[in-house]
Amino acid sequence: xxxxxxxxxxxxxxxxxxxxxxxxxxxxxxxxxxxxxxxxxxxxxxxxxxxxxxxxxxxxxxxxxxxxxxxxxxxxxxxxxxxxxxxxxxxxxxxxxxxxxxxxxxxxxxxxxxxxxxxxxxxxxxxxxxxxxxxxxxxxxxxxxxxxxxxxxxxxxxxxxxxxxxxxxxxxxxxxxxxxxxxxxxxxxxxxxxxxxxxxxxxxxxxxxxxxxxxxxxxxxxxxxxxxxxxxxxxxxxxxxxxxxxxxxxxxxxxxxxxxxxxxxxxxxxxxxxxxxxxxxxxxxxxxxxxxxxxxxxxxxxxxxxxxxxxxxxxxxxxxxxxxxxxxxxxxxxxxxxxxxxxxxxxxxxxxxxxxxxxxxxxxxxxxxxxxxxxxxxxxxxxxxxxxxxxxxxxxxxxxxxxxxxxxxxx
Numbered sequence: 001x002x003x004x005x006x007x008x009x010x011x012x013x014x015x016x017x018x019x020x021x022x023x024x025x026x027x028x029x030x031x032x033x034x035x036x037x038x039x040x041x042x043x044x045x046x047x048x049x050x051x052x053x054x055x056x057x058x059x060x061x062x063x064x065x066x067x068x069x070x071x072x073x074x075x076x077x078x079x080x081x082x083x084x085x086x087x088x089x090x091x092x093x094x095x096x097x098x099x100x101x102x103x104x105x106x107x108x109x110x111x112x113x114x115x116x117x118x119x120x121x122x123x124x125x126x127x128x129x130x131x132x133x134x135x136x137x138x139x140x141x142x143x144x145x146x147x148x149x150x151x152x153x154x155x156x157x158x159x160x161x162x163x164x165x166x167x168x169x170x171x172x173x174x175x176x177x178x179x180x181x182x183x184x185x186x187x188x189x190x191x192x193x194x195x196x197x198x199x200x201x202x203x204x205x206x207x208x209x210x211x212x213x214x215x216x217x218x219x220x221x222x223x224x225x226x227x228x229x230x231x232x233x234x235x236x237x238x239x240x241x242x243x244x245x246x247x248x249x250x251x252x253x254x255x256x257x258x259x260x261x262x263x264x265x266x267x268x269x270x271x272x273x274x275x276x277x278x279x280x281x282x283x284x285x286x287x288x289x290x291x292x293x294x295x296x297x298x299x300x301x302x303x304x305x306x307x308x309x310x311x312x313x314x315x316x317x318x319x320x321x322x323x324x325x326x327x328x329x330x331x332x333x334x335x336x337x338x339x340x341x342x343x344x345x346x347x348x349x350x351x352x353x354x355x356x357x358x359x360x361x362x363x364x365x366x367x368x369x370x371x372x373x374x375x376x377x378x379x380x381x382x383x384x385x386x387x388x389x390x391x392x393x394x395x396x397x398x399x400x401x402x403x404x405x406x407x408x409x410x411x
Contacts (some may be wrong), residue, residue, distance in 0.1 A: 031219040032110050032316045034212045035226055036083050037203065038315035040159050042230065043086040045308065046237070046281035055206045056158060056197060057371075058082040058276040061150040063188050063211040064181070068142075072211035077114035078143045079210045080106075084115070085122055085147055087233055097131055109229050110222045118143040125176045129167065134352040137178075145178040149185060152177060159195065162189045169229075210214075223318060230315040231274040234281060239286050244361060249273035251357035251398075254405070258397040259349065269350050271319065272326035273357060277329070279308025306330055328357045332389040352391035356382065356398055359390070375402055 040054035061082040065075050088102025102121035121135060121144035128136030149169065157165035164187055172212070216222070231245035252273040256266050278289065283305055288300050294302065310327035313319040328342065328351045335343030347355075363378035370408035379399060386392045 002065070008105055030223075031210070032216045032218045032222055032226070033079060033083075033205075034207050035218050035223065035316050035318060036080065036103060036109070036111075039226070039312065040083045040086075041315055042278050042281045042312045043084075043089070044281075045312075046086065046089065047232075050155070050158060052202055053154060053158075054083055054086065057085070057147075057150045057154045058209070059197060059202060059205050060154060060188070061146050061159070062206075064146050064184060066149065067184055068146075072214050073112070074143065075209075075211050077112040077118060077144060078108075080111040080115040081118040081122070081143055081147055082150065084109075084111070084119060085151055087229075088119070092300060097123060099131075102387035105229055105232060108225060108232075110216055110218075110225060110372070114143065117141060117238050118147060120144075122147045124148075126178050127175045129175070140178075143196050145181055149181045153185065156338065157189070163190060169406075173256070218238055218318060220267070227271045227274040229276060234275075234277050237280065237285065244365065245274050245277055247361045247365075248276065248354075250368055252353050252359055255353045255394060255397050256350070257359060258401050259353070259394065261349070261353075265350055268322040268325065270351060272350070273354055274324040276309060276326040276354065276358065278312050278328045279305035280311075281312075282308040287304045289368055293369070298348045303330075305339045310339075325354065331355065333391065334388045347391075349394075351396045356394045358392055360398060 024218060037055065037058070041051065044051055044053045058079065059079055064076065065078055070078065080332055084102065084106055086098075086102075088098045088100070089107050099120050099122050102122070103116050106116045106119050117168065118141055121141050124130045124135040124140045124144060126140065126145070128134050138255075152172065153165040153169050156168045169177060169182045173179040218226070228246075230248075235242055235244050235246070249270050253266060253270050256269050261269065283301060287294065287301060290298070301312060306327045306329070308391050310323050313323035325348075327339065328347070331337035331342045331347055331351060332355075333344055333347060333352075335341050342351075359382060360378055363373045363381055364375055366372040379395075379402065382390055382395055382398070386395050
């Protein structure tokens with residue numbers, strides 16, 4: 001039986017992080033947990049939660065893990081589950097349910113198998129009334145029960161304090177939540193926890209909580225895998241953007257090879273293309289799928305997504321070198337683009353490639369307000385903007401690519 005047995009345990013010795021600088025941005029010293037932790041900010045945006053919701057939920061869950069004296073493997077699996085709990089929360093894949101879709105995405109990430117199992121069960125209710133195969137009580141994995149409790153009480157804890165959070169937990173104890181974990185929460189939620197929970201630098205504190213002997217370095221392969229997974233989360237928000245980021249990346253990489261980019265440039269361009277729209281997680285679903293023309297205020301909101309993209313990617317030290325590139329995909333040569341209004345020589349070769357790839361993919365895919373164009377039609381539209389909005393040399397490269405690669409398809 002998977003019983004809750006509280007045991008005294010050490011946790012964090014100092015609520016203030018030891019280091020004042022950024023986490024080492026070199027690939028050899030970046031942890032997968034740091035990258036996913038930073039990108040969890042994007043998941044907060046997608047659900048309209050307060051910034052830091054995932055980090056605070058993780059902090060609370062890891063405090064519970066310490067009280068339960070979970071072993072390092074369990075703590076590591078729980079850490080990732082807490083950070084990724086909302087990865088399946090939005091998009092057309094919701095027909096699978098948040099739990100199943102989240103587990104499906106997590107399988108492609110470099111995270112423990114037990115994290116996937118936990119995500120697959122986080123929507124189960126303790127009394128068996130949830131949507132997940134009538135799992136109930138101890139048949140729900142302990143880590144999933146911890147996630148369910150922590151994500152339930154975090155908003156109340158952040159907004160209204162201990163008493164409100166405990167009242168909410170007790171009201172749901174025995175139905176949605178494990179009553180033994182609710183009792184444990186009463187032990188955890190005391191004055192000594194508050195400096196951590198409400199600290200200004202909670203992200204740095206949370207970054208220290210994964211067991212150090214379990215940590216995995218984020219090499220190039222793992223960084224690419226994480227970028228692919230989060231691109232999938234972005235694209236899945238609408239049936240009209242099903243593989244947009246992946247196709248933009250494919251076009252951008254092929255164009256980069258045509259115009260002679262270096263391997264390092266190609267690597268950064270590929271990641272930037274995959275994540276260029278991650279800021280769209282901060283946009284409302286109604287705007288993203290509106291079939292008609294956007295109002296001025298709606299378009300102003302849409303324009304914010306490039307600002308969000310840069311802010312999200314800047315949180316990941318290993319992604320900072322292409323954060324500005326990714327956020328510049330709506331800039332124009334004439335300076336009338338957004339969000340910074342760059343122009344001419346301010347737009348480097350990689351930005352020019354990304355702009356062409358993004359617009360070409362968008363035109364060749366269906367949207368709520370128009371059908372998909374053929375590739376020749378899309379190229380003709382882009383040529384109308386040559387020299388003013390888009391780079392003529394990159395458009396010539398696209399023309400050459402399409403002419404010499406007849407098998408390429410927009411599907």
